[in-house]
Amino acid sequence: MRLPPGAASCCALTFDFDAEEVWLGEDPANADRPGVLSQGTYGARVAVPLILETLRRADVRATFFVPGRVVERHPQRVEAIVAAGHELAHHGYRHVSPTRLSADEEADEFGRGLLALQRFQPVIQGYRSPSWDFSPNTLGILAANRIVYSSNLMDDIRPYRHPNQGVIELPVHWTLDDAPHFWFAADVWSKAIAAPETVAQIWEGELEGIRTLGGACILTMHPQITGRPSRLPLLQRFVERVRAHGDIWLATCGAIAAAVD
Numbered sequence: 001m002r003l004p005p006g007a008a009s010c011c012a013l014t015f016d017f018d019a020e021e022v023w024l025g026e027d028p029a030n031a032d033r034p035g036v037l038s039q040g041t042y043g044a045r046v047a048v049p050l051i052l053e054t055l056r057r058a059d060v061r062a063t064f065f066v067p068g069r070v071v072e073r074h075p076q077r078v079e080a081i082v083a084a085g086h087e088l089a090h091h092g093y094r095h096v097s098p099t100r101l102s103a104d105e106e107a108d109e110f111g112r113g114l115l116a117l118q119r120f121q122p123v124i125q126g127y128r129s130p131s132w133d134f135s136p137n138t139l140g141i142l143a144a145n146r147i148v149y150s151s152n153l154m155d156d157i158r159p160y161r162h163p164n165q166g167v168i169e170l171p172v173h174w175t176l177d178d179a180p181h182f183w184f185a186a187d188v189w190s191k192a193i194a195a196p197e198t199v200a201q202i203w204e205g206e207l208e209g210i211r212t213l214g215g216a217c218i219l220t221m222h223p224q225i226t227g228r229p230s231r232l233p234l235l236q237r238f239v240e241r242v243r244a245h246g247d248i249w250l251a252t253c254g255a256i257a258a259a260v261d
């Protein structure tokens with residue numbers, strides 16, 4: 001990997017802008033449940049502007065993975081993300097796992113998602129599946145559509161190229177995700193919501209470990225989760241911690257993928 005001078009590792013801030021689609025993709029009957037969907041509406045209505053403001057103040061560019069249907073439902077938000085200089089990347093059309101789709105359905109969903117995004121950013125380089133999971137056809141679809149990188153698998157801490165297809169993988173992990181720590185669902189009342197300070201410790205510990213090993217720290221957040229008022233300072237603190245190390249290259253996924261040999 002070709003890191004900038006002085007850098008020993010790298011880090012990307014990523015946001016999966018799921019809005020209502022994470023519930024609709026799981027079960028279309030949720031279209032009749034405004035209370036359920038309002039959790040995602042918060043992401044579009046309130047959280048994205050707050051996150052964009054936090055990123056602006058920190059002067060950092062992030063990567064936003066957006067399903068095509070969210071692009072269609074919230075075009076002004078996508079416009080604002082691009083206008084602020086952030087990267088758009090593919091996150092499906094509906095929020096449905098590729099493992100639940102036939103080969104034709106998956107190719108169709110991919111094409112529709114890509115078209116929706118390209119109205120706002122002509123070149124789309126990255127893909128994160130709605131489930132962090134691949135079907136047997138996914139990598140072929142990415143290669144056929146000239147997608148440069150995927151950010152889905154948990155099998156490394158360093159970017160690498162998939163054999164045969166040449167698609168670059170920017171590995172992720174549940175540790176570096178906001179959902180396992182903060183996600184609450186009313187059907188599982190036993191799930192506790194973590195304190196931001198606890199998550200800061202987990203994220204920063206993983207950041208430091210990946211830095212020591214010269215890897216790529218790909219942090220996955222969701223506007224409707226990290227965009228809660230108590231958690232925005234967590235994002236700000238994380239950026240400050242990355243910068244304080246002095247040798248971590250903070251960049252978009254697209255920029256990091258472009259530096260992979």
Ligand SMILES: [Zn+2]
Nearest residue numbers: 016018022130
């Ligand atoms: Zn998602």
